[in-house]
Amino acid sequence: MTVAHQAARPARADSIFFPGMALALAAVVFAGFAPTWFLRGYIRPSIPLEPLSPLIMVHGTAFTLWVALFIAQTSLVAANRRDIHRKLGWWGAGLAIAMLILGWTAAANSLRHGFTPLPSISPAAFFAVPAISLAVFAPLVLLGVLNRKRPAAHKRYMLMSTISLLLPAVARIFLPTHIPPLLAGFAVADIFVLAMLVYDFVQLGKVHRATWVGTAILIASEPGRIMLSQTQWWQAFANSLV
Numbered sequence: 001m002t003v004a005h006q007a008a009r010p011a012r013a014d015s016i017f018f019p020g021m022a023l024a025l026a027a028v029v030f031a032g033f034a035p036t037w038f039l040r041g042y043i044r045p046s047i048p049l050e051p052l053s054p055l056i057m058v059h060g061t062a063f064t065l066w067v068a069l070f071i072a073q074t075s076l077v078a079a080n081r082r083d084i085h086r087k088l089g090w091w092g093a094g095l096a097i098a099m100l101i102l103g104w105t106a107a108a109n110s111l112r113h114g115f116t117p118l119p120s121i122s123p124a125a126f127f128a129v130p131a132i133s134l135a136v137f138a139p140l141v142l143l144g145v146l147n148r149k150r151p152a153a154h155k156r157y158m159l160m161s162t163i164s165l166l167l168p169a170v171a172r173i174f175l176p177t178h179i180p181p182l183l184a185g186f187a188v189a190d191i192f193v194l195a196m197l198v199y200d201f202v203q204l205g206k207v208h209r210a211t212w213v214g215t216a217i218l219i220a221s222e223p224g225r226i227m228l229s230q231t232q233w234w235q236a237f238a239n240s241l242v
Contacts, residue, residue: 014203015077019074021074021196025067031169031173032168032170033168037060037064070158073092103134103137111238112242121229124235126229127229127241130168133167133221137161147210157214160196163193164218170185189218193218
């Protein structure tokens with residue numbers, strides 16, 4: 001029984017890497033949303049503030065819970081408490097569905113009110129940013145759920161799904177600078193992706209298939225949302241929602 005128990009424990013490197021990545025992601029999210037959400041009223045924001053309507057408050061709470069849950073889940077696996085991890089997993093799946101609904105509703109609401117954090121980008125064009133982010137988040141979470149009995153794939157898909165949420169936070173960090181916030185957001189997200197690729201290569205001698213799939217989805221979405229936002233049919237679609 002002792003041998004079986006030891007064999008069931010996650011690799012020591014995984015127990016350090018994945019919780020570490022979760023904490024790093026949380027730090028970026030906190031830094032980005034501190035002026036407008038976490039420390040609202042205490043830090044002067046660099047972008048116009050949306051009113052904290054009930055929708056925005058619920059939306060912000062749900063996405064904050066996701067980051068907190070990801071930290072908890074990676075820590076539980078590192079502590080070999082998969083029993084609690086599995087129980088929380090189904091709550092996480094439900095939370096992901098709620099995030100998709102709330103994310104779309106909040107983005108559409110901002111579009112209808114003509115909100116855009118970048119004066120150079122129209123509300124219709126900016127709407128592509130959160131819309132595509134949700135379109136990336138959804139399949140990565142779904143792949144994570146479908147691979148829940150394959151721990152190596154599961155944890156990689158869930159990490160990639162959380163990385164996909166970074167763009168709004170990072171963009172807010174770089175808004176006061178001369179660096180294009182969208183490009184900065186892509187670059188920071190890609191740093192996390194690169195860390196996953198390097199980790200796989202060092203630990204496995206190759207890149208895990210789930211990492212390749214997640215990387216392909218994330219990287220393809222970056223130029224995709226910029227090109228999509230400029231098309232006439234997207235502008236027409238966004239304006240129809242208004």
